[in-house]
Amino acid sequence: MADKTLNVISICGSLRKGSYNAALARALPSLAPAAMAVTPAPAWDKFPIYNADIQNSTGFPAEVTAWADAIRSADGVIIVSPEYNWSIPGGLKNAIDWSSRLKEVPFANKPVALQSCSGGLLGGARMQYQLRMALTTLDALMFGKPEVFVNFSAKKFDDKTLALTDQPTIDMVKQQLAAFAKFIERHGGKG
Ligand SMILES: Cc1cc2nc3c(=O)[nH]c(=O)nc-3n(C[C@H](O)[C@H](O)[C@H](O)COP(=O)(O)O)c2cc1C
Numbered sequence: 715m716a717d718k719t720l721n722v723i724s725i726c727g728s729l730r731k732g733s734y735n736a737a738l739a740r741a742l743p744s745l746a747p748a749a750m751a752v753t754p755a756p757a758w759d760k761f762p763i764y765n766a767d768i769q770n771s772t773g774f775p776a777e778v779t780a781w782a783d784a785i786r787s788a789d790g791v792i793i794v795s796p797e798y799n800w801s802i803p804g805g806l807k808n809a810i811d812w813s814s815r816l817k818e819v820p821f822a823n824k825p826v827a828l829q830s831c832s833g834g835l836l837g838g839a840r841m842q843y844q845l846r847m848a849l850t851t852l853d854a855l856m857f858g859k860p861e862v863f864v865n866f867s868a869k870k871f872d873d874k875t876l877a878l879t880d881q882p883t884i885d886m887v888k889q890q891l892a893a894f895a896k897f898i899e900r901h902g903g904k905g
Contacts, residue, residue: 727795727806734831734867737876758809785820797841821852829862837863
């Protein structure tokens with residue numbers, strides 16, 4: 715039993731208005747256990763493409779610093795992302811790359827869980843594998859099982875409202891969030 719609310723932020727890898735991943739991220743607060751609050755991380759869509767010359771001349775963009783600060787001050791992070799060409803969407807990878815150059819890397823020792831929605835059979839599994847590797851090199855504390863892969867995602871959400879309607883998916887997400895809360899508590903959250 716948690717003695718405080720766990721403050722978890724969600725990061726979405728898709729910018730699309732009708733994004734299934736964004737729809738799943740929006741559903742998380744209602745699926746989280748009582749001891750966990752889930753709020754969206756600041757946007758990463760205005761980050762310039764990483765270039766060390768920017769970092770060395772004008773410094774880290776304010777948007778990068780705000781994103782990193784939010785990650786640092788969270789007890790845990792849930793990344794909800796599509797798979798692009800068997801891999802991590804470029805915009806999300808760019809955000810992670812920027813954050814990795816900060817002196818205090820925000821993902822270091824941070825509990826991180828992964829979720830993905832895709833139109834295909836594998837539900838973004840290949841993207842998750844690569845994201846797991848990239849974040850492991852940043853010393854993130856990667857949550858293991860249960861995993862959340864939402865395949866054939868158009869069938870799992872309401873056509874009009876984009877509410878998550880598929881009960882097995884709802885159950886799977888709830889189970890992961892409950893286990894992630896225990897994982898965060900075991901690892902001390904942000905300490
Ligand atoms: C550039 C691009 C590459 C894609 N590559 C894959 C892929 O490798 N595997 C897959 O399952 N789906 C792939 N898709 C389809 C996405 O799973 C699908 O468009 C999904 O709905 C995108 O997520 P979103 O709804 O959150 O925007 C790709 C889509 C785009 C736009």
